[in-house]
Amino acid sequence: MGTSVSLASSSKVSTSDRNVTQPLDFDSKSIEVIVLGSSGGPADKHNSSYLVKSTSTRLSDKGSLLAIDAGCLLAGIMDILENDSSKSPDSKQIFSLNELPYSKLSANAHYILTELLAGVCLTHQHMDHIAGLILNSVCFSPESPKLVAALPNCIDSLVQNIFNGSIWPNLTNESTDTYGNRVAISEGYSIYLQRLVPTKIYSNVAKGLSVAAYPISHGKHPGCIGPEKPPPASVSNISNSPLQSSLPTGNSPLLSPSSFISTSPSSLESFSTTTTTYSETMNTESRTLSYDSSVYFVQNEQNSTVILIFGDVEADSISMNPRNKAVWDDAALILEKRLLKAIFIECSYSNSRPDNILYGHLNPKYLIEELSYLASCTRSNPSLDTLKIIITHVKLDVTICEAPYDEILRELTMLAESNKLKCTFEFAYAGAHMYF
Numbered sequence: 001m002g003t004s005v006s007l008a009s010s011s012k013v014s015t016s017d018r019n020v021t022q023p024l025d026f027d028s029k030s031i032e033v034i035v036l037g038s039s040g041g042p043a044d045k046h047n048s049s050y051l052v053k054s055t056s057t058r059l060s061d062k063g064s065l066l067a068i069d070a071g072c073l074l075a076g077i078m079d080i081l082e083n084d085s086s087k088s089p090d091s092k093q094i095f096s097l098n099e100l101p102y103s104k105l106s107a108n109a110h111y112i113l114t115e116l117l118a119g120v121c122l123t124h125q126h127m128d129h130i131a132g133l134i135l136n137s138v139c140f141s142p143e144s145p146k147l148v149a150a151l152p153n154c155i156d157s158l159v160q161n162i163f164n165g166s167i168w169p170n171l172t173n174e175s176t177d178t179y180g181n182r183v184a185i186s187e188g189y190s191i192y193l194q195r196l197v198p199t200k201i202y203s204n205v206a207k208g209l210s211v212a213a214y215p216i217s218h219g220k221h222p223g224c225i226g227p228e229k230p231p232p233a234s235v236s237n238i239s240n241s242p243l244q245s246s247l248p249t250g251n252s253p254l255l256s257p258s259s260f261i262s263t264s265p266s267s268l269e270s271f272s273t274t275t276t277t278y279s280e281t282m283n284t285e286s287r288t289l290s291y292d293s294s295v296y297f298v299q300n301e302q303n304s305t306v307i308l309i310f311g312d313v314e315a316d317s318i319s320m321n322p323r324n325k326a327v328w329d330d331a332a333l334i335l336e337k338r339l340l341k342a343i344f345i346e347c348s349y350s351n352s353r354p355d356n357i358l359y360g361h362l363n364p365k366y367l368i369e370e371l372s373y374l375a376s377c378t379r380s381n382p383s384l385d386t387l388k389i390i391i392t393h394v395k396l397d398v399t400i401c402e403a404p405y406d407e408i409l410r411e412l413t414m415l416a417e418s419n420k421l422k423c424t425f426e427f428a429y430a431g432a433h434m435y436f
C-alpha cells in the first residue's frame, strides 16, 4: 500500500469571486508570516523562505505552517529558536517554546519541520529557493510524506535535475525511465510532488490556508531563441509618465488552464495511469522565451484575506514574455474588496544596476512601475494606501559584505511619492515576524 498525502485538495473558489464566509474585521490580523530568509544569495544562508500560517490555527496544530520557497528551512528555524530561547521570559517568542514538545532546540526544530510544516510551495527551481528543501529532505519520512507543490515545469525540473539519484537521492513519488518518461512511484517516497495548475482556483495546502499560483517571468531562458526586446524609452523616466502606458496591454497568455499542458493537479491515482514525456509538459513559449517563476496568492480560508508572495520576477516592460499584468488585474479585484493585505515582492538591486545585468530581477524603478500599474487598476484605492509592500531578495554585495537596503528604500520612497503611491515599504529580514 502506498502512503497518501491528505492535505492537498482543490476548493472550487476563484481568486476574485470567493464570497467572504465570515464577517471580516478589516483591522484584524488573519495571516502570519515568519521570514526564515529572504536573501537571493550569494551567501549560503538565509536564502528565500517564508513560513505562512493562518491566525485561525495554533502554531502547535500539526500542518499549520506552509513554506513558500525553501532556500533554507531547518537552519532558519534553528536560528529563530535560538533567538527565542535567549529572550527574557516576558518578551514574545516567535515559536512559543512552551508549546513545543522537547527541551532540546534541535529536536524542536526537527519537530517543526516534520510535524508542523504541512508542505512547501516553490516559486521556481533556482538554488536559492530550494537548497533547504533538498538538504532537509532526508528528515521526511514515508509514513508522512511532505507535500512539495509548484507549477509543472518546476516539478519537472526537480525530478529531472535534482532528485535524480545523481545530484540527490530520489525521495519523491516520481521517477523517469530510460526514455525520459515520467513514472509514478507508489510507495516508500517521503516527498509527494504536486503539479499546480496555473489558474485562479485555490488549493488547500495547509490548515486554514489555500494558494493559487500564477506563472510570471524571470529573465531570459538559457535556451531562448527569440530576439531581445528593447526597453521602452519611457522606463528611465517613469516618475513623470503614466505607468500604464509603458506596460503591455495585449491579451493575457496566462490564465487559461488550457494553455498549459500538465497532469491532474492533485490526483495521484490519475497520475499513476498517465505517462507523459518531459518535453510534452513544458510550455513551449515559456521554454523558448523566458525563465518561469511564479507568484502565490495565499488565502486565509476563514475570511478570504489574501497576501501575495512573488518569486523572482522581472518587469513586464522589459520582459520577452510579460505576464505580471494578469496578476495585477486579479490582485486589484481583491484589493477593491479590501481583502489584499500585503505583497511580498523582490527588489534585488538598487537603480544603479544597469538593465542589461538585472538577470530577470526588479530594481526600485521597475518595482514602482509594476505597483503603479496595480494602482491604475483600482478605483477605490489608487494610492494603495492600505497595502504593505514587503521587499524581498535584496542581493548582498560581496565585495563590501553589505546589501543596499538604504539605497533601495530611498529610491522606492522617492519614486512612490512622485507616482502618488502611499503604500508602505518594509524589508523581509531573516527572523522577522509579521501579521497581516
Ligand SMILES: [Zn+2]
Residues within 6 Å of the ligand: 039, 040, 048, 126, 128, 129, 312, 393
Ligand atoms: Zn532567487
Ligand SMILES: [Zn+2]
Residues within 6 Å of the ligand: 124, 126, 218, 312
Ligand atoms: Zn531565481
